[in-house]
Structure formats: structure tokens, C-alpha cells
Amino acid sequence: MFADLRRITAKIAERFKRRFYGRTFNCPVCHFELAVVDAGSNRLLVCPVCGVVIDIEEVYGHAVPVVLEVELYRPQPKARIHPLATHVPIGLYPFAVLGAVLLAAGSLARPFLPAVEPLLARAPMIADATLVLLVLSVGLSILTFASGLWDWNRRYRRRSYRQIRLKIAFSILFLVLGGLAIALHASGAAFSPASGLIDLGSPASIVLAIVELALLSAGMAVIATLGHVGGTLVFGK
Numbered sequence: 001m002f003a004d005l006r007r008i009t010a011k012i013a014e015r016f017k018r019r020f021y022g023r024t025f026n027c028p029v030c031h032f033e034l035a036v037v038d039a040g041s042n043r044l045l046v047c048p049v050c051g052v053v054i055d056i057e058e059v060y061g062h063a064v065p066v067v068l069e070v071e072l073y074r075p076q077p078k079a080r081i082h083p084l085a086t087h088v089p090i091g092l093y094p095f096a097v098l099g100a101v102l103l104a105a106g107s108l109a110r111p112f113l114p115a116v117e118p119l120l121a122r123a124p125m126i127a128d129a130t131l132v133l134l135v136l137s138v139g140l141s142i143l144t145f146a147s148g149l150w151d152w153n154r155r156y157r158r159r160s161y162r163q164i165r166l167k168i169a170f171s172i173l174f175l176v177l178g179g180l181a182i183a184l185h186a187s188g189a190a191f192s193p194a195s196g197l198i199d200l201g202s203p204a205s206i207v208l209a210i211v212e213l214a215l216l217s218a219g220m221a222v223i224a225t226l227g228h229v230g231g232t233l234v235f236g237k
């Protein structure tokens, strides 16, 4: 089953990548996958991973990368703030999602399983903890985003890379999705502040809880993509 799931995910990711990256080629030195379009009009491109300067030759419709040079004096920051700062949102956000999922599961189980009632006494605490985790992960992701932009500015000299464009777009998307989820959770319209649970008697509460879970799930996919693409920029392909 996991093999099937991986195949489906890989297929979706590949289609998304083709559309967003266009034609790609692999760096001849580190094998990192780069987009041809990033070379610009002079056909030159610096590999963000290994730092070689590549000239892209068009040979019978194939993009053939030729290594010309190595960027020797690339800034190497001593304090790598961005890789450190990524751990705050990536570490905390899944627990916020888990909190909301537990609250939704508790709300649904309540009418059918009276045995869960004593456990549900802790639901308001879980609802509060979920909000704290959401605020910390989304709030501190601004630091992650800013340090990533700083690195792009300094280390990669603001060069065009599809990977960086994707990361900027997804970072903004994460802030928007996270901000909406925080507003919805804090309003108490989805999960009641008194019980911490979804009010199953109110259709508005059910719909808003579904919206909050959808926002959190979308945020999870976005943050996983950000982490994955960031990892390729550090470790290569």
C-alpha cells in the first residue's frame, strides 16, 4: 500500500514539477536538477549546491550542460540561521495539526462511545495547546522565511532558481493558510472554547471545523514541500 501511495505522490510531484520548472537538466558535478529557464539569455547558470558555472549548450534539442568554472568565493555563513530556524515550524506544526485532529475525533466519538467522556475533560486544554503551537509555528516561520531570503540574497546572490521561487511562493502560502487557521481556531467558531470540541448540533460549527482541518492539512502539504525542496538545496538531488 505504501509503495502505491509513494508512486501516486511521485506522479503528482512530477507533473507539478514539469509545469513549474519546465525543461530540466542535471548538474554534471553534483547531479542536482536545475531548470533550463533559470539560465537566462546568456545560457549561464551557477549550481546552487556545488557552485560550478554551467553553460547550457542546445544540441539537437537536448540541453547539454558544460562546466566552465567554479564559484570559489561564495559566502559561507558561519551561523546557518535558516537551516536552524526551519526546525521550529516543521517541528511544532504537525503537533498543532495532531491537536485539531484529536479534538475532531473526540467530537465525533462522543455520541457513540460514552467511555471517552473522561478523556474529553482534557479537550479545552488540547484546544488551547493547539492554538499556542499554531501561533508559535506560524509566527516563528516568519523568522525562517526572512533568514531564507537573507541566504538567497547573500549566498545565492539573488539569482533566479525555480526552487527558490517555489519556496518563496509556498512560504507566503504557508503564512496565509496558517494565519487563517489561527484566526479560525482563536475565534472559537469551529472548536468551542468551553468544551474544546465541535458543536455537532450547529451546522456552522461543523463546516468551520472542516474548513480549519482543510487549512491545516493544506499547510502540512505546503510545509513538507518547503522542507523537501530546502533539503535538495543542501544535499543535492
Ligand SMILES: [Zn+2]
Pocket: 027, 028, 029, 030, 031, 032, 047, 048, 049, 050, 051, 052
Ligand atoms: Zn552542482
